Amino acid sequence: MNPGSVELGSVDNAFSQGGNRLCFIHPEDPTRCIKVLREDRSPAIKRGETYFPKNLKPLKYFNDNLQEASVYRKIDQCVGEPAYELIPRCYGFVETNLGPGLCSDMIRDSDNLISITMKQYIWTYGKDARINGALQSFGERWAELGMPSRQLLLHNLVVRCVDSVPVQLYLIDGLGWPDLVPLAYWSKRLARKKAGRRVVSLHHAIDRLLHIKHNKQDYGPHGWLLPDERRAV
Ligand SMILES: Nc1ncnc2c1ncn2[C@@H]1O[C@H](COP(=O)(O)OP(=O)(O)O)[C@@H](O)[C@H]1O
Numbered sequence: 001m002n003p004g005s006v007e008l009g010s011v012d013n014a015f016s017q018g019g020n021r022l023c024f025i026h027p028e029d030p031t032r033c034i035k036v037l038r039e040d041r042s043p044a045i046k047r048g049e050t051y052f053p054k055n056l057k058p059l060k061y062f063n064d065n066l067q068e069a070s071v072y073r074k075i076d077q078c079v080g081e082p083a084y085e086l087i088p089r090c091y092g093f094v095e096t097n098l099g100p101g102l103c104s105d106m107i108r109d110s111d112n113l114i115s116i117t118m119k120q121y122i123w124t125y126g127k128d129a130r131i132n133g134a135l136q137s138f139g140e141r142w143a144e145l146g147m148p149s150r151q152l153l154l155h156n157l158v159v160r161c162v163d164s165v166p167v168q169l170y171l172i173d174g175l176g177w178p179d180l181v182p183l184a185y186w187s188k189r190l191a192r193k194k195a196g197r198r199v200v201s202l203h204h205a206i207d208r209l210l211h212i213k214h215n216k217q218d219y220g221p222h223g224w225l226l227p228d229e230r231r232a233v
């Protein structure tokens with residue numbers, strides 16, 4: 001390993017993973033997290049699963065870390081500082097023993113445990129009055145700022161709680177307009193309209209999750225943290 005490279009240990013040290021990346025607590029700074037690509041979801045594998053004409057795109061389009069870093073640069077230009085009320089700050093790439101890692105703020109509750117996802121919160125507590133307040137503020141601000149994203153997925157939102165009360169939601173994945181020609185980066189009016197629609201869909205996604213739970217169906221593979229995975233510093 002190169003000197004200066006961050007040692008994350010084995011993949012089992014990840015506190016969480018999504019469909020594409022493994023997430024680690026930064027070993028030298030627990031206020032930050034480092035995400036590396038899953039080996040079984042490499043850009044080449046992902047590209048291999050797509051069809052013409054998408055499979056002609058260069059590999060970097062299938063690298064979630066590179067895409068996310070590039071969207072952060074666009075957000076800095078189009079939205080600026082207020083965006084960080086709604087997304088973690090991103091500190092760029094660090095070299096790790098598991099490949100290039102994208103480093104960002106770890107969202108933690110006031111007791112220092114890693115915050116749970118919106119999916120886990122709704123599944124556990126339902127759509128209670130407390131989450132409604134945080135959801136309302138998040139939605140209004142998201143639309144007002146015209147934040148660029150794909151659909152707002154419940155396992156890509158985390159709920160920061162202070163003394164067990166949800167105070168702020170953060171989108172930790174799924175940033176960027178997915179359109180072939182993403183005009184909304186240049187038109188604030190269009191961005192606001194599209195972001196507003198994402199918020200409406202988010203409310204529908206919550207209703208769907210509650211329906212799934214009510215019918216005793218499966219939670220699904222992603223977005224659940226066990227107590228020891230939320231481990232404090
Ligand atoms: N900055 C963060 N703060 C707290 N938890 C996070 C953060 N980033 C990711 N997570 C947790 O890790 C999970 C997977 O992260 P994600 O970035 O969505 O991976 P993927 O890109 O593979 O979908 C999330 O559902 C969330 O529980």
Ligand SMILES: [Mg+2]
Binds near residue numbers: 019155156
């Ligand atoms: Mg995700």
